[in-house]
Amino acid sequence: MSVFKDAGHLFRFAGLFVLAFLVFLVVRQYIVPKSFGQYGHYRGAAIDEIAAHPVKYAGHDSCETCHADVLDVKKAGKHAHVNCEACHGPLAKHADDPASVTPVLPDTAVLCARCHTASAAKPKGFPQVVPEDHSTGLPCQTCHKPHSPGMEAGGAK
Amino acid sequence: MNVTRRQMLILLPAAAVAWESVLAGTPEEAPNYKLTEHWWSMLIDIPKCIGCGNCVRACQAENDVPVGFFRTWVERYHVSDEEMTNPQVISPDGGKEGFPVAQEDGEKYFFVPKLCNHCADSPCTQVCPVGATFISPDGVVLIDPKYCLGCAYCVQACPYGCRYIHPEKKVADKCTLCYHRITKGLTTACCEACPTGARQLADLKNPKDPIHEFLKTHSVQVLKPQMATGAKVFYNELDGSVR
Numbered sequence A: 001m002s003v004f005k006d007a008g009h010l011f012r013f014a015g016l017f018v019l020a021f022l023v024f025l026v027v028r029q030y031i032v033p034k035s036f037g038q039y040g041h042y043r044g045a046a047i048d049e050i051a052a053h054p055v056k057y058a059g060h061d062s063c064e065t066c067h068a069d070v071l072d073v074k075k076a077g078k079h080a081h082v083n084c085e086a087c088h089g090p091l092a093k094h095a096d097d098p099a100s101v102t103p104v105l106p107d108t109a110v111l112c113a114r115c116h117t118a119s120a121a122k123p124k125g126f127p128q129v130v131p132e133d134h135s136t137g138l139p140c141q142t143c144h145k146p147h148s149p150g151m152e153a154g155g156a157k
Numbered sequence B: 001m002n003v004t005r006r007q008m009l010i011l012l013p014a015a016a017v018a019w020e021s022v023l024a025g026t027p028e029e030a031p032n033y034k035l036t037e038h039w040w041s042m043l044i045d046i047p048k049c050i051g052c053g054n055c056v057r058a059c060q061a062e063n064d065v066p067v068g069f070f071r072t073w074v075e076r077y078h079v080s081d082e083e084m085t086n087p088q089v090i091s092p093d094g095g096k097e098g099f100p101v102a103q104e105d106g107e108k109y110f111f112v113p114k115l116c117n118h119c120a121d122s123p124c125t126q127v128c129p130v131g132a133t134f135i136s137p138d139g140v141v142l143i144d145p146k147y148c149l150g151c152a153y154c155v156q157a158c159p160y161g162c163r164y165i166h167p168e169k170k171v172a173d174k175c176t177l178c179y180h181r182i183t184k185g186l187t188t189a190c191c192e193a194c195p196t197g198a199r200q201l202a203d204l205k206n207p208k209d210p211i212h213e214f215l216k217t218h219s220v221q222v223l224k225p226q227m228a229t230g231a232k233v234f235y236n237e238l239d240g241s242v243r
Helices: A008-031 A045-051 A060-066 A068-076 A084-088 A092-096 A108-116 A131-135 B005-024 B054-063 B123-127 B153-157 B189-193 B211-217
Strands: B040-045 B072-079 B088-090 B108-115 B133-135 B141-143 B199-203 B233-236
Touching (some): A045 B141, A060 A068, A060 A084, A060 A092, B123 B153, B189 B199, B199 B211
Parallel strands (some): B040 B233
Antiparallel strands (some): B133 B141
């Protein structure tokens, strides 16, 4: 071992490196979350955390549990494929607690116009009117039922 | 305890299996939803979009999107015959309250709803220096707000401009494809609120999803295919002027 006769200082230095590496491993063990690398180079638990966010729109099926009568009318009309919350807004709280959280009825003057105001930018087949000419300021529900808006049989008047 | 060699040979692998399950930790909370059984995407049917802004409002309500920022927005294209490659694009307040009335001038108008494309090979996830953004095993590009530093590399990397730095949280934020909804069997808030069915959530791993039939029978494109991002938001009848 004559080669290493005067190499003690190198071994001590190497020992220092090994010690630092061990400290790094221990610290890393504490700092890196357990789920890091579970699916890839990210924290796997983040997926569950994002999935746990609260829902605001209850979804069409929730409405059907209580409002089947309204839905039957809607299904027969032109608005069959428009979901309830498209007009009534997010109502998950109402679905969770129907008694204490009651939804506000939307203002048809704003609501109907959003979709049905005539514009050259809209698809040609979509029913559109110029509100001023069409109703002269009358509320839409004077003639149309929002759940079944057609004027023919099954509609309002 | 006397254990014969035969018993020992049976016990050893059993113990190994037991130890593996201990190492793997507790099983996931939601047993009905399996990450590996889905590959989420969205279909946007341009001819059905009327530019009402319902999707933008629904997204902001569902996800508490800060005012002036958008996880989804709607653009209105106006393409004149002379300048096919230079369309006029407007998106007032992201199309949240609809669009100004367009007068009939014989030129081409259409609406293009936009959102995160949940790219399979996304540039945004590749540039993140800390592993805060990633594509989940079910194909949704997500951000871990606890890991994000707010360096905004990903905001620059997204070719579709779908990311922003949250003004209060100071971390990157974007569309999650309503991950908290789709994992519970609901559709996204924008699809729920769309009155014309112009937006449809689709699961490419579900053989019964109508998306498969639709993709076979329609002229469907993704945005910026030349970027090879593996975008998963499919646009039906997308005009060539859309960028």
